[in-house]
Amino acid sequence: GQQVMQIPQYQHVQEGEDFTTYCNSSTTLSNIQWYKQRPGGHPVFLIQLVKSGEVKKQKRLTFQFGEAKKNSSLHITATQTTDVGTYFCENTNAGKSTFGDGTTLTVKP
Amino acid sequence: DTEVTQTPKHLVMGMTNKKSLKCEQHMGHRAMYWYKQKAKKPPELMFVYSYEKLSINESVPSRFSPECPNSSLLNLHLHALQPEDSALYLCASSQVGGFYGYTFGSGTRLTVV
Numbered sequence: 001g002q003q004v005m006q007i008p009q010y011q012h013v014q015e016g017e018d019f020t021t022y023c024n025s026s027t028t029l030s031n032i033q034w035y036k037q038r039p040g041g042h043p044v045f046l047i048q049l050v051k052s053g054e055v056k057k058q059k060r061l062t063f064q065f066g067e068a069k070k071n072s073s074l075h076i077t078a079t080q081t082t083d084v085g086t087y088f089c090e091n092t093n094a095g096k097s098t099f100g101d102g103t104t105l106t107v108k109p
Numbered sequence: 110d111t112e113v114t115q116t117p118k119h120l121v122m123g124m125t126n127k128k129s130l131k132c133e134q135h136m137g138h139r140a141m142y143w144y145k146q147k148a149k150k151p152p153e154l155m156f157v158y159s160y161e162k163l164s165i166n167e168s169v170p171s172r173f174s175p176e177c178p179n180s181s182l183l184n185l186h187l188h189a190l191q192p193e194d195s196a197l198y199l200c201a202s203s204q205v206g207g208f209y210g211y212t213f214g215s216g217t218r219l220t221v222v
Contacts, residue, residue, distance in 0.1 A: 033210045042199055043152060045210035088151055092207035095165055097142075099151035 004029070004091050006100030014108050019076040021103035023089035031092060032065055032072040037102075038085040046074075081107050112136050115200050115214035123222055124190060130217045132183040132200030141183040142211065143175060144199040152199055152213075158183060159205050190221045 005024045013019055023032060031050045035043040047056055049065035049072060056063045062075045076083055084107050089100040113134045122128050132141065140159050144152035157165035158177040172194075174186040183200055197218050201211040 033207075035210075042197075042213045042215050043211075045212065048208075048210050090211075095140075095157055095159065095206055096167075097154055097207055097211065099153075102151055104149075 004032075004089055004098060004100045006089055006103060008103055009101065010104050010106075012106045012108065013079050015081060016078050019079050019083070019105055021074050021087050021089075021105075023072045023074075023100050025070050025091070028069045029072075029091050029093075030069075033090045033092070034063060034072075034074050035088045035090060035099075036085050037088065041085070043088060076105075079105070079107050081109055083107055113200055113202055113212050113214035115198075115217055117217060118215065119218050119220075121220045121222060122187065122190065124192070126190075127186070127188045129187065130185040130198055130200075130219075132185075132214055133181055134200075134202040134212070134214075135181055136202060136212065138202035138204060138212070139180060140203050140205045140207065141177060142201040142203070143173075143183070143185050144201060144213075146197040146199055146216070156185075187219075190219075192221050195220045 007022050011019055033048050034046040036046055037043045047063045052069050053067045054065040060077045064073045086102040086104045088102045091098050116131045142157050143155040145155055146152045154167050155169045156175045161177045172189050176184040197216045199216045200214040203211045
């Protein structure tokens with residue numbers, strides 16, 4: 001895969017606040033996948049983005065792929081305690097996957 | 110609820126031991142993967158099998174030896190490991206090429222003593 005930089009590394013929010021994590025690349029990406037890993041768990045696939053400017057929604061989660069296909073974001077509206085975990089973006093290129101460093105979200109009730 | 114099953118869930122082994130990690134999937138995926146994940150780090154790709162053939166080896170030391178006996182099974186044979194090899198080892202499967210994302214197993218938490 002191609003190198004993807006993810007920010008922030010950590011995010012602490014009060015329950016009900018919004019949360020956003022960003023994934024950036026210096027090169028054009030053919031795809032971006034997003035995963036969630038709960039503490040002590042394994043990565044779980046959330047979504048795949050492949051089209052320029054694509055926006056996909058899953059309940060309170062909104063995923064975007066930039067027009068230039070060099071960046072992506074995951075936005076959670078009105079966080080809940082069940083949203084805690086580490087969110088990773090990932091790119092697959094020529095059969096190789098590369099994960100961003102992840103954003104760890106903690107939610108204070 | 111994972112459709113990729115890994116055994117054992119936990120493993121403690123000495124540096125002179127030989128052990129194997131096992132992975133099984135029944136989703137009809139023809140690509141299977143081994144990843145290594147250290148604490149607070151992202152998964153790192155180790156090996157990729159496509160159609161039961163090793164297609165990618167990310168310069169992994171020879172003390173890790175993968176095997177794909179058939180389209181549903183993936184093994185990782187371990188020999189003469191070092192303490193720094195202690196990590197969570199994740200198996201995953203997907204459509205060939207990684208389309209539509211990877212389905213991960215729950216992992217084997219390995220401790221080398």
